[in-house]
Amino acid sequence: MQPGIDYLPKPEVITPDFMRDLMDAYYMRKWNPNKDTVTAVKSWRDWPMVVRMPDLQKDFTVMIDNGLVTSVAVGLPAQPRILSIMLAETMQRVYYDETTAAIETIAGRIKIRGNETERRRMLAAISYLTW
Amino acid sequence: MAGGETHEASLDDFDASGDDIVLVNEKALNWFDVSAIGTGEMLFTAAWSWIMYIGSLYGIKWTLIGFAEGALIINMAWWLYREMITAVPEPGSIQSYGREAGLFSIGTTYFVGYVPIYGAFMWLELTVAKGLLHGLFPSVPTGIWPYAVLLPVMALNLFGHQITGKVQAILVIFTLVGDVLLGLAIWWLMADHATWAANWQSPTPIDWLTPFTVGALWIAIMAGILEVQQVLVDEWSDFERSRDIGLLSAAWQLWARQIPVALGLMATLPLGVLAAMNVPTVEAVAAKLGHGPVFYLGMISMLVATYTTLSVFFMAEGKVLALYAQQGALPRFVGQYSSRSVPWVAIVFMAVFALAGVYITHIDFIIAALTEWSATLYFVIAVFYLRMKQRTDLERPVVVKYGVPIAIFVALYSLMGSVAAIKLNWQASVTWFAIVAVFVLYDAVIVPRTKRGGFYRAQVLRKRSSALRL
Numbered sequence A: 001m002q003p004g005i006d007y008l009p010k011p012e013v014i015t016p017d018f019m020r021d022l023m024d025a026y027y028m029r030k031w032n033p034n035k036d037t038v039t040a041v042k043s044w045r046d047w048p049m050v051v052r053m054p055d056l057q058k059d060f061t062v063m064i065d066n067g068l069v070t071s072v073a074v075g076l077p078a079q080p081r082i083l084s085i086m087l088a089e090t091m092q093r094v095y096y097d098e099t100t101a102a103i104e105t106i107a108g109r110i111k112i113r114g115n116e117t118e119r120r121r122m123l124a125a126i127s128y129l130t131w
Numbered sequence B: 001m002a003g004g005e006t007h008e009a010s011l012d013d014f015d016a017s018g019d020d021i022v023l024v025n026e027k028a029l030n031w032f033d034v035s036a037i038g039t040g041e042m043l044f045t046a047a048w049s050w051i052m053y054i055g056s057l058y059g060i061k062w063t064l065i066g067f068a069e070g071a072l073i074i075n076m077a078w079w080l081y082r083e084m085i086t087a088v089p090e091p092g093s094i095q096s097y098g099r100e101a102g103l104f105s106i107g108t109t110y111f112v113g114y115v116p117i118y119g120a121f122m123w124l125e126l127t128v129a130k131g132l133l134h135g136l137f138p139s140v141p142t143g144i145w146p147y148a149v150l151l152p153v154m155a156l157n158l159f160g161h162q163i164t165g166k167v168q169a170i171l172v173i174f175t176l177v178g179d180v181l182l183g184l185a186i187w188w189l190m191a192d193h194a195t196w197a198a199n200w201q202s203p204t205p206i207d208w209l210t211p212f213t214v215g216a217l218w219i220a221i222m223a224g225i226l227e228v229q230q231v232l233v234d235e236w237s238d239f240e241r242s243r244d245i246g247l248l249s250a251a252w253q254l255w256a257r258q259i260p261v262a263l264g265l266m267a268t269l270p271l272g273v274l275a276a277m278n279v280p281t282v283e284a285v286a287a288k289l290g291h292g293p294v295f296y297l298g299m300i301s302m303l304v305a306t307y308t309t310l311s312v313f314f315m316a317e318g319k320v321l322a323l324y325a326q327q328g329a330l331p332r333f334v335g336q337y338s339s340r341s342v343p344w345v346a347i348v349f350m351a352v353f354a355l356a357g358v359y360i361t362h363i364d365f366i367i368a369a370l371t372e373w374s375a376t377l378y379f380v381i382a383v384f385y386l387r388m389k390q391r392t393d394l395e396r397p398v399v400v401k402y403g404v405p406i407a408i409f410v411a412l413y414s415l416m417g418s419v420a421a422i423k424l425n426w427q428a429s430v431t432w433f434a435i436v437a438v439f440v441l442y443d444a445v446i447v448p449r450t451k452r453g454g455f456y457r458a459q460v461l462r463k464r465s466s467a468l469r470l
Helices: A016-031 A035-040 A088-095 A101-106 A116-127 B031-042 B046-087 B094-100 B104-112 B114-136 B142-158 B165-190 B193-200 B210-231 B239-266 B271-275 B280-289 B293-326 B344-359 B363-390 B403-424 B426-449 B451-460
Strands: A047-053 A058-065 A068-074 A082-085 A111-114
Touching: A016 A058, A016 A068, A016 A088, A035 A116, A047 A088, A082 A116, A088 A101, A101 A116, A101 B293, A101 B451, A111 A116, B031 B165, B031 B210, B031 B239, B031 B293, B046 B114, B046 B193, B046 B210, B046 B239, B046 B271, B046 B280, B046 B363, B046 B403, B094 B104, B094 B363, B104 B114, B104 B293, B104 B363, B104 B426, B114 B142, B114 B210, B114 B280, B114 B293, B114 B344, B114 B363, B142 B293, B142 B344, B165 B239, B165 B280, B165 B293, B193 B239, B210 B239, B210 B293, B210 B363, B210 B403, B239 B271, B239 B280, B271 B280, B280 B293, B293 B344, B363 B403, B363 B426, B403 B426, B426 B451
Parallel strands: A047 A082
Antiparallel strands: A047 A058, A058 A068, A082 A111
């Protein structure tokens, strides 16, 4: 954890709603203010990205518009564009700054699927989510 | 929310692999794309000069024996990879295997080492292209050609027009057809029995190391065939077919075009004459048939081959170099991606590296150093396999038959290949060993002591907590 950041307290039981809130907080703190990350996927207009968490057995829909994350919701969208698979445990480590999304992607703990070009854009965006 | 209503996947149809989710406009690489990328990597024009170099030293008979050995080792390596790539299905390929084998820095060295190694092959490629184009346009200053060949390919990659598997597949089909036609033309119009017979025996003395020397020389131009596809493993669809058919068919596609043409060429002119040519496939045709249709067919095939090889160099190795920067081992700017999602700093660096090599004239030294690299590469792969086999906590969805004896054979054969390479040019071998030693020390000692590198290392070595390798 980094000093000066008001992290969400860890609950005893990880629920989908907690993970939704956690991701929402993460994207607002790390993704949206990062100019390079936003620029990498600036061409995405109202695009739904699915985040699948096998350990939680839940899917989340992250809406990205003009490169910015606009919302996070539990469930699948009608027409997903990008799929990220990671454990809820990994997402928590990323959120609490024990690791970074870039490292976890490189290490293969975050797997990404999608159209070749868009997938590369996503990888580029994530590569800036470092420290 | 924008973008439509959401619905929940029931637990019954919840698929941890995500295969049940259909994505808009997804175009994953199929097994043929995977194969085409591998073939595209090794379609380098300099390979013909390399084969003629082997022939000029050892004659047709031993060149064929060396090919058979090389093909056997590549097939064995693929056999081992089937198990390793399924146990660790990550784009980190040899770096990831090294991590699981407890030899992370050696894996990293050979993985990131693909960048300068592939770059060194591009030195040969650009030197050959320079000679070829100078022969065609003698009035144009020679020094221009490496730039004229490389810069447009680099520019296209920087513009984001990356030669993906789909485009690569079209180009590979073109060169496959072109080379089959070229092979037929060479055998039909140029080859003769007398030249074949004269070139059959080795012009140099044969000793007990010769089988390993010819094998090692062949493996040097075969080794990359399985490697580059693995950098893109997370883009494969139909994983089993890509792994089992795509990976290996890349090798056989390459050989199906190389061997008939190479053998045909060896029956056209004395091997010493062929070895002195920059591009024997084109120059031998010119010498025998003049500047007719066959000449232009060969010319176009070779130029496309150079293009695909350079493009795969930028496409695959640019990612590797950027990755190493993202791992904290190189300055952060090296891992910078452009707004077109291209690792542009890495690509520019690699272009400079490739062009710098054009001014190096010690081709034999480079060939010997690359031969030592390929011999030790398969030794390392075999050791990784054996060490991963000792892990009881590593799930293996695929366990290949006779994996351990095959790995031991590959390791022992590779050791002998390494000895043969030392005998071929010990300075070149020592140079390669020194590069490996410095790289391993840097990665094992210095990188973990840096802020970014240390943080990365601690996380990447963290134990996987699920059977999905997540």
